[in-house]
Amino acid sequence: MKAELSISGIINYEPGFSSYNYSMTIGRIPGYFQSVDLPAKALLVWFNAAIFLFTIASPTITQAQSGFIQSYCFENESSLQFNDLILQNDTLVMYGRARHPMTGQIGIYFSKMDTLGNILIETTHYDSTGDDYFFDINADLIICSDGGYAIAGKTFFRGYSIIIKFNYDGFLDFVKEHPDDSVLHTTHWNLIETQSGYMTVGAKQQMSDGKWDAFVMRTDESGNKIWETSYGQQEVWEVFKEILSISENEFLVSGAAGLSTSQVQNPSQQWSQNRVLKIDSTGNISEVWEGEIKFYPTSVGMSKLYPTIDENWFSIGSNNMIIEGYDLPVNQVEVTKRNESFEAIETITILDHTSSKNILTDLTPGLNQEWVTVGRYLHEVPGPPTYYYDAGLIAKVNEAGDLLWTRTDTLFYDASGYSDHYLGGVVVLPSGSIIACGQVNSDIPAPGKSYGWLIKVDKDGCIEPGCNPTSSSSSLLDGTAFEVFPNPLSDQLNVSGPGRFDLELLDSNGRLLQSSNGNVDQASFNLRTYPTGNYYLRIKVGSRWAVRKVVKQ
Template sequence: MSRILLTSLFLSMLYFSSEAQNTFNKQYYFDGIAAIGNGVHVTDSCYYISGLVVDTIADGVYDGLMFGKLDLEGNLQEYSLHLDSLSDYENWNTPLLFNDNAFTSVGFGKDSFTYLYWLRLDNNGEKIDEKKYRSPFSPDDWFIHPYGVEYSSLDKRYYIVSDVGYYLPSGVLNGEFSVLCLDSMGNKLWDETYGNSWMDTPLSLISLSDSTIVIGTSLSNYNLTFLNKIYQTQLVAIDTSGQVQWTWTSTSQIQQGANDILIEEDGDLIVASAGGFLEYVNAATRIMLWDRGLIFKLNENRETEWECEFTEPGATFENRLTKIIKAADNSGYIAAGQMRVWLNEDDASLLGWLVKVSPEGDSLWSRRLFYYEQPDSIEYEHHIHDLQATPDGGYFMSGYTLDRAAGATPPRQRAWFIKVDSEGCLIPGCGLVDTESPNEEGPALLIYPNPADQYLNIYLGDNSGQEWTFLVLDGVGRQLGRYEAPLGQTTYMVPVGNYPAGGYYLQVVDELGKRLKTYSWVKG
């Protein structure tokens, strides 16, 4: 490169007040082969985390439970692994409860049979107690997979909802859900199974009151037909003995289910879901494509008061809002999940996703997160499994990233922990960036932090549909990395931890290959 055009960034784009909310993007694999983040617990001094780590023991590879602690900057302080060569510990999509001065994790494993486990841990991750429970269809069970757990401080009981299933005489898989009730010591009090010949998949669980538990499910006939498929959201309320009190089923037949439920003080329910459409495959087959996020509100009479759809620019599918919480300042609701977007004719990536809806059901903002592990690759998946508000008004999320590209640096799958500010921004001020068509210098963007340590975060505000490329250059203009940026209103996280300390440049290139604006940044 013969010439570099240097452009000064406004001071507010590079440096922020010490009073600004802390943000971070961290990935850990805990010395394993692969790792994911699941349930979290936020305090005013640290973040407790849980997840799943795949590692080797003796001559085999096993799934183990991870429990750890991050400081408020996202740095890993300590962690412990619970690995067993005789069985697995898998806690996919389950929360981390803190009750009675200890933590509770639930999940599933397998030895000679599939089982559900209940595990109590102290603040250092040391095991206090553990119990295992068979599927209600044992010993002929096909699977049991817990999706939610609630603890009632009034009657000192745990309620755990699980996906269970078996094959009908016709050979068709029948998915039902079970609720297991335990006392405070993990002793089984009762379990009940619910469902019919359709697939009743449990997705969430909340306490509606001291005497009512609500299970959110997806109700579908996809196990019975390839053509006229129906997908509905279903809520099932039970009392503390497991008896059904009421059910509610969506009138829409293209709804993903109750991925998460939030209850308001007045009894109203806020549900995170998704909408979609049936796509033609051939004369005998249709598939469901989830092309929009969906949040809706039910009043205390279970009447729909409002619905809010999030439709994103570009062709999207496999969208899913997995968690929903109340905004830290009571200004609405925050939901997190992921969406799959076609980036070109051949490649699609699953992006991290964070949205906000007002108390009246209006869409306020939508943020997308795209992590890069290596240059010239866009074959990534970003999953968000848990979301909690933080004391400073921001939000903490956990999940994982997966690099599917050939030649990816192991481990390909890493636990992912993200802290954003009250506006859902990893880069403070992202909501103020111009989203209009770019000028001759290129699109509006922010880079942060500067100086950077492990990651250089880049927020691209352009919403014109153009595709951009970021070039990372050293101090004399030599190209060190090339990163495609096909989506606007997205934060791109570029790893720079292996670069020596010093001055670097980030240059924007348009889809015709023209080099535009150049930004200076420092590796600390």
């Protein structure tokens, strides 16, 4: 059947794939459910599912497609992370980072999938000097006018800002570096395409005072720098993460300024302020909007500034509180509707103040004047002893200011907190279904591993239509318990694992080649007549899936 159409989203962070980055692994937490009473709406609820490692969606899902939770990491990557996804025609286009299993080098991963999660193409590119590629939170993949794709990032060790351009098939058109040895560090968040090239936004840590100054760079079509303008003042950090084109010669750059805890001796001196600049095509400022200055604990609330059809704006952020028993201020994430002057009209808070790590990472319009956001949330489980677990978060709000529903999911759950879960990119399909991508990092077992993950839910946040608020849990499908051999293979592929399971063999385009149901402990497929190349083996135990890549030589 045809896959659904979808829209766009984002995410990523951290070098080295450890636990402050968007993580990935396998697992399931205690079921977490939340419903919200709405003034003129039925109770919307969902259930929290968790499925597991190495996963891929079933091509036999019917028209009202069921959802899924899938994770991805194959033998040719020791770790894999998804940062962002967008729509091109009926295909999901995604990028992330992959760690080479032999050298440990981190490259940029590119793939195309249908909206059932089947991989259509995938490539990984590594820096020729041996450096790692790094893409910050909110680093968006964009579709270019020639049908290709571009992303802003940096080289991790050298700290150079870079623009990476792919062609339609995911092969590199260019990687353009922009060295600057006059600063301590560089971050490079986002870019847009202009009529004559690209404009990017980021921040650089100055040697003079150690503070961050925002910058905007304009390049030609090949990524060569035309100009770069810095926006900052002494002893204050300025970090702008978003750039939008509002006309051929006008652009909005949005972010924040202030002083962080690490930059002051007394926490009460910490402050932050949301800011928006209107600049022209040469980087000159024509207008400045500055929000209210908020002192410790500060708040951040101008990420993913998104225009609405009524000439207002939506954005995501967080408000911070000092709560007894916590060492640091803790965040409550929020979605804010703003007027044409960026002043807050309505703020919709989501879940509770539980951690400084709570964050929203992407926002996208849904159907019927609704908005979907994704991020990370740390659950508190009362004791004794009290403990926390980290989960990916999806929430839907409407323009009237209602929180319609939230859901949190994990791939891997450990009461000791050795896994990080992030969702970053999100798209809404024409059916109203939602697809989010992200990363999960686990430190157990050592040395740890990262996984890319994909979650699909319907418009009500359900994996299965008609989900209800009754808490439930399912045991994990332990992917490591299944042995797939030999791999690479020449003819027969063998699978062994505990209990009863179903198998599906798919080609590199996601087409079902063979299936075998009701296997007990072991099964096999004969691939002798198939051409050499990559294939995908889907292992299914009920609604829990795992996927392995196999190579025929």
